[in-house]
Amino acid sequence: MEKTKKSTKRLKTAKALNQVVAEYYLECTDAAKTGKPVGWMPPMNGAIEIFYAMDLQPVFPENWSPVCAAFGLAPKNFEISEGMGYSRDLCGYLRNLIGYVYGPMDPADMPLGRLPDPDIIISPGGGCIPVMKIFHVLEQRFPNAKVFSADLPQIAVGEIKKHHIEYAVSEIHRLVDFLCEVTGRKLNYDKLMETVILSDQACALWDEIMSFRKYVPTPFSAAEIGIMFVMVTRQGTRTAVEFLTRVRDEVKERAKNHTGVIPDEKIRLFWDNIPLWYNLGVFNYFEKMGGVVVAETYSAAWSLRLDTDHPFKALALKSLMSYPLVSCVSIERRKEMVVNACREYAIDGVVLHRNKSCVPITLGQMDIKRKLEEELGIPSVIIDADHMDERNFSVAQFQTRADAFMEMLLDKKFGR
Numbered sequence: 511m512e513k514t515k516k517s518t519k520r521l522k523t524a525k526a527l528n529q530v531v532a533e534y535y536l537e538c539t540d541a542a543k544t545g546k547p548v549g550w551m552p553p554m555n556g557a558i559e560i561f562y563a564m565d566l567q568p569v570f571p572e573n574w575s576p577v578c579a580a581f582g583l584a585p586k587n588f589e590i591s592e593g594m595g596y597s598r599d600l601c602g603y604l605r606n607l608i609g610y611v612y613g614p615m616d617p618a619d620m621p622l623g624r625l626p627d628p629d630i631i632i633s634p635g636g637g638c639i640p641v642m643k644i645f646h647v648l649e650q651r652f653p654n655a656k657v658f659s660a661d662l663p664q665i666a667v668g669e670i671k672k673h674h675i676e677y678a679v680s681e682i683h684r685l686v687d688f689l690c691e692v693t694g695r696k697l698n699y700d701k702l703m704e705t706v707i708l709s710d711q712a713c714a715l716w717d718e719i720m721s722f723r724k725y726v727p728t729p730f731s732a733a734e735i736g737i738m739f740v741m742v743t744r745q746g747t748r749t750a751v752e753f754l755t756r757v758r759d760e761v762k763e764r765a766k767n768h769t770g771v772i773p774d775e776k777i778r779l780f781w782d783n784i785p786l787w788y789n790l791g792v793f794n795y796f797e798k799m800g801g802v803v804v805a806e807t808y809s810a811a812w813s814l815r816l817d818t819d820h821p822f823k824a825l826a827l828k829s830l831m832s833y834p835l836v837s838c839v840s841i842e843r844r845k846e847m848v849v850n851a852c853r854e855y856a857i858d859g860v861v862l863h864r865n866k867s868c869v870p871i872t873l874g875q876m877d878i879k880r881k882l883e884e885e886l887g888i889p890s891v892i893i894d895a896d897h898m899d900e901r902n903f904s905v906a907q908f909q910t911r912a913d914a915f916m917e918m919l920l921d922k923k924f925g926r
């Protein structure tokens with residue numbers, strides 16, 4: 511097994527995804543050429559719908575990091591940020607982005623071009639500390655960009671009250687006023703409605719696609735997780751709805767025909783934490799012994815329906831809830847989410863990716879491990895790695911642990 515590897519995909523629509531990705535980055539490049547205002551922002555909040563409704567170009571630097579990792583450019587970016595004094599223990603997204611924006615930014619070997627410089631920066635006031643720090647650095651690196659400093663309370667999903675929502679709605683209005691002022695454009699309410707409806711349709715399709723993974727055998731695995739790209743960059747557009755409809759149709763057909771990822775699915779696995787973006791092939795590794803990664807923590811981030819009758823309120827709630835859905839939740843809630851997913855997806859074993867550079871999602875994994883054993887009798891294995899930095903991933907160690915884990919699971923299930 512190689513240190514860096516692409517995953518083997520079984521969905522035909524995986525090919526269509528390459529086109530969606532290429533078109534998005536082409537659109538970003540064109541925006542810079544045509545003078546369409548470009549805004550850099552964190553993912554998973556209501557700003558994307560407002561940008562698309564106002565015909566502005568949203569750019570997601572955090573999402574650029576997995577792209578750099580997939581194309582083998584992250585090591586160069588790490589070298590630059592580490593040379594500037596950023597510790598190797600910090601989040602890989604942060605180190606990659608800082609290295610990228612302080613590096614040449616347009617490497618000749620980057621098939622998707624470069625990110626256009628931002629005219630606007632939406633700086634988050636929530637999420638994890640690294641994500642906030644990334645935007646503080648971006649503000650310094652692009653001093654001509656107009657900065658909107660968002661101010662949203664960080665509330666656990668179950669504790670969001672009416673006054674939190676009212677405040678978040680006022681923040682959405684403040685964002686709209688800011689964008690109108692700095693771009694000279696207006697927000698058309700009907701266009702916003704249409705965008706929120708499209709965004710909600712994408713969420714509904716996402717949920718439907720995920721639900722087909724409960725079938726035995728599962729029609730698609732974590733190796734196809736790249737489809738998440740449309741949820742990050744294209745929510746609120748027809749592109750996302752059309753693409754996800756094609757994925758849904760294909761997955762539904764496979765489920766109906768009992769077409770699994772591999773001919774003989776024996777063991778169903780759950781992957782906790784972020785994938786290894788430089789080696790999505792890891793998800794296929796278990797297949798030689800009949801193991802399929804049926805579900806993962808990360809996909810829950812996109813499972814959020816919007817109230818299309820009240821677009822401002824819908825976007826306010828989305829902004830309040832999205833981060834806390836995965837990365838900023840209590841350990842109790844994380845345990846509950848993993849245990850519930852294991853029940854729903856009929857999981858036999860859990861792979862806990864102990865992610866060296868994402869503390870928020872790694873915290874509490876030993877508690878999760880204990881709860882899985884005590885409550886469901888489901889064994890788990892810890893894989894030490896990093897979502898961005900391949901230097902923190904040992905292939906030999908991974909293989910040894912994964913093989914032993916699979917042997918044990920097969921023995922437990924089939925008494926071999």
Ligand code: SF4
Pocket residue numbers: 601602603604638639640641784837867868869870871
């Ligand atoms: S949640 Fe983890 S991966 Fe995401 S920005 Fe924060 S530390 Fe980095």
